[in-house]
Amino acid sequence: MPVLSPSSSSLFVFTCFLILFFSTLNATNAKRRPRQISVNYYAKSCPQVEQLVGSITSQQFKEAPVSAPATIRLFFHDCFVEGCDASILIATQPGSKLLAEKDAEDNKDLRTEGFDTITRAKTLVESKCPGIVSCADILAIAARDFIHLSGGLNYPVKKGRWDGKISMATRVPTNLPHANSTVDQLIKLFSSKGLTIQDLVVLSGAHTIGFAHCKNFLDRIYNYKGTKQADPSIDPRLLKALKMSCPQVGGNADIVAPFDVTTPFVFDHAYYRNLQSKLGLLASDQGLFLDPRTKPIVQSFGEDKAKFFQAFSAAMDKMGSIGIKRGRRHGEKRKVCSMHM
Ligand code: HEM
Numbered sequence: 328m329p330v331l332s333p334s335s336s337s338l339f340v341f342t343c344f345l346i347l348f349f350s351t352l353n354a355t356n357a358k359r360r361p362r363q364i365s366v367n368y369y370a371k372s373c374p375q376v377e378q379l380v381g382s383i384t385s386q387q388f389k390e391a392p393v394s395a396p397a398t399i400r401l402f403f404h405d406c407f408v409e410g411c412d413a414s415i416l417i418a419t420q421p422g423s424k425l426l427a428e429k430d431a432e433d434n435k436d437l438r439t440e441g442f443d444t445i446t447r448a449k450t451l452v453e454s455k456c457p458g459i460v461s462c463a464d465i466l467a468i469a470a471r472d473f474i475h476l477s478g479g480l481n482y483p484v485k486k487g488r489w490d491g492k493i494s495m496a497t498r499v500p501t502n503l504p505h506a507n508s509t510v511d512q513l514i515k516l517f518s519s520k521g522l523t524i525q526d527l528v529v530l531s532g533a534h535t536i537g538f539a540h541c542k543n544f545l546d547r548i549y550n551y552k553g554t555k556q557a558d559p560s561i562d563p564r565l566l567k568a569l570k571m572s573c574p575q576v577g578g579n580a581d582i583v584a585p586f587d588v589t590t591p592f593v594f595d596h597a598y599y600r601n602l603q604s605k606l607g608l609l610a611s612d613q614g615l616f617l618d619p620r621t622k623p624i625v626q627s628f629g630e631d632k633a634k635f636f637q638a639f640s641a642a643m644d645k646m647g648s649i650g651i652k653r654g655r656r657h658g659e660k661r662k663v664c665s666m667h668m
Contacts, residue, residue: 364487364651368464373456376486380465383448384472387440392592395473396537397441402470403533403646404434405463407520408502410650412491413462416445416664419496431499436540442665444469449664462664463488467647474643477536479594482640488651489658492667506543506609510618513611520649522642528615528624529638530646535598536591538583539608541573547610549575560613562605584608596636599629 369376387394405415408428415434419427428434429442445466452460464486475481504513517527548569551558557566565588572582585591586608587598598612602625607613615621628635652658659668 363653364485364648366483366485368486369456369460373452373459375455376452376460376464377468377484379452379455380448380468381472383451384444384469385476387444387447388473388476391440393438393537394440394444395477395592395594396533397438398444398466398473399470399533400537401437401441401445402466403530404428404437404503405466406646406649407516408499409491409493410652411463411467411488411647412650412652412658413445413466413488413661413664414491414494416442416462416466417494417667418665426496427494428496428499429494431496433499433503433505434496445664453662458660458662460486461488461490461658461660463490463651465664471643474594474639477592477594480636480640482643485644485647487653489653490661490664491652492657492659504611506539506611507546508611510611510614510621513614514620520646522645524620525624525638526642526645528621529628529635529642531612531615532596532598532628532635532639534586534608534612535596536587536594538585538591540580540583541569541578542580544569544584544609545573545575548573551610558610558613560605560607560617565606586612596628596632599625599635603629 384394384398401415402411405411405413408414415428415437417427417429419425419430429437445462448465448469449460449462452465464484467484467486467488471482471484502516504516508516513527514524517523517530522530547558548561548566549555549557561569569584572578572584587593587601588606589597589601601607602613602616605613607616616625628638661668
């Protein structure tokens with residue numbers, strides 16, 4: 328029978344310790360893989376979640392088609408500020424001076440139809456699967472549903488996000504792009520979120536549906552870069568139409584213009600063709616066709632709808648993974664999406 332000498336027994340103990348140490352480390356690592364989300368996340372706990380959300384989104388789409396652009400934009404604004412964690416849905420506490428994200432200036436014109444859609448979907452999901460599905464996942468599913476309902480692809484949505492505990496208006500301005508952002512600024516902002524130049528161009532294609540208020544392009548049509556002239560890269564017929572709807576002073580603040588003058592409610596690749604014909608609405612849109620880094624990508628999506636659809640689904644998946652929270656330490660599963668637990 329082999330006998331362990333003092334030195335070999337301490338080696339044995341040390342080896343056991345190492346095995347134990349690395350196995351717990353591995354287990355912690357496995358537990359810690361916090362950023363993992365998956366398409367089948369609710370397969371056992373709430374297998375009907377997509378049907379439940381789908382019943383609401385299709386109803387909303389029939390009753391108020393603007394719910395589509397509203398919810399897609401809501402998802403984008405959620406993901407870019409604090410990650411895709413439904414922090415955009417939190418309401419400011421009554422009487423509090425600390426405004427929540429949704430009350431930041433940049434979020435003031437998010438339409439109520441997007442918020443309403445998520446509230447309705449959450450109420451239905453809670454009635455069937457109480458305490459299981461996060462608001463952040465419902466928002467990701469609803470955004471995809473509306474892309475599909477408007478004519479885009481029905482891509483699979485990964486799930487498993489938890490809702491965030493932080494929602495602060497002060498975090499908004501530096502994390503969202505603006506109508507007059509330069510391509511350089513857009514590239515930098517998207518890159519800070521782990522998104523490439525191609526992702527920037529493809530995600531901007533969401534502007535194939537929806538509308539913008541006059542204030543977002545007023546300078547562009549009357550006083551571009553302080554020249555007191557319109558941006559020369561606008562088609563003159565579009566310029567005339569925009570000027571008629573949006574006077575330089577005294578106009579109605581509620582007036583909006585469609586991003587895609589050709590098919591404003593259809594999710595297609597017309598956005599890119601429009602940019603090539605000087606029909607972009609915002610300076611940030613048209614800029615993508617003027618900059619040599621983004622122009623070839625605009626051209627290729629303008630030529631190939633299937634390519635745009637594939638790239639858009641992949642980029643939404645990527646955007647939907649920004650800053651996600653997992654577990655009780657960083658997140659919560661809200662019962663009501665507008666209120667922390
Ligand atoms: C690339 C930089 C972007 C800029 C500068 C930008 C800016 C804007 C602005 C100023 C509006 C008009 C808001 C209003 O007047 O009511 C708007 C609307 C919209 N944005 Fe963007 N956006 C960008 C990227 C995105 C992305 C990545 C998505 C989604 C993936 C998106 C989806 C939308 C949609 C769907 C609307 C229409 C909303 C509606 O009609 O209710 N945008 N965007």
